[in-house]
Amino acid sequence: DTGVSQDPRHKITKRGQNVTFRCDPISEHNRLYWYRQTLGQGPEFLTYFQNEAQLEKSRLLSDRFSAERPKGSFSTLEIQRTEQGDSAMYLCASSNRDREETQYFGPGTRLLVL
């Protein structure tokens, strides 16, 4: 069990560019979550998957954001036409609800939009 991994760890982009982040959950975890965290705040829920199905999306997730989890394994979060307000830490977490409710987080991807 190597924990949740995220790639890249840091991303600097120019306003208007598209970016994509990847998350690899703990193996055998059937739920995968995306959160966004800005400085001095707790993480805010964006969306989550049960296996490959996206079950819920927050109102924070505008049309520029899309997430996928093909085959119920890794997940990608894409932001199109980035804006400076998208600058934040993007966190991924996974859980196995069949066993417990606890969500385990990855190291995050820090995005800076110039």
Added chain:
Amino acid sequence: EDQVTQSPEALRLQEGESSSLNCSYTVSGLRGLFWYRQDPGKGPEFLFTLYSAGEEKEKERLKATLTKKESFLHITAPKPEDSATYLCASLGNTGKLIFGQGTTLQVKP
């Protein structure tokens, strides 16, 4: 609406000076109350899950307790390496983890 409030926002302690962090929550159908530790620039690290009022869990110098409206994280004889931001989160019927804004703890030697 589910809500979590943590206090204080910041806490400075001398090494060995015990204290408690507070987490007040309102949630529909509590499925769990979680405590995480977060170091600067890193993801939250899981500490405890509490499922029902009266439950307590301990790990080294940390002890988490739960009532119907609050949770406390007690830190006994803290060391400088305990310095971090401590996050509380509730999970209710919505299935979404709702976080407080965190308490930033600084322990001075």
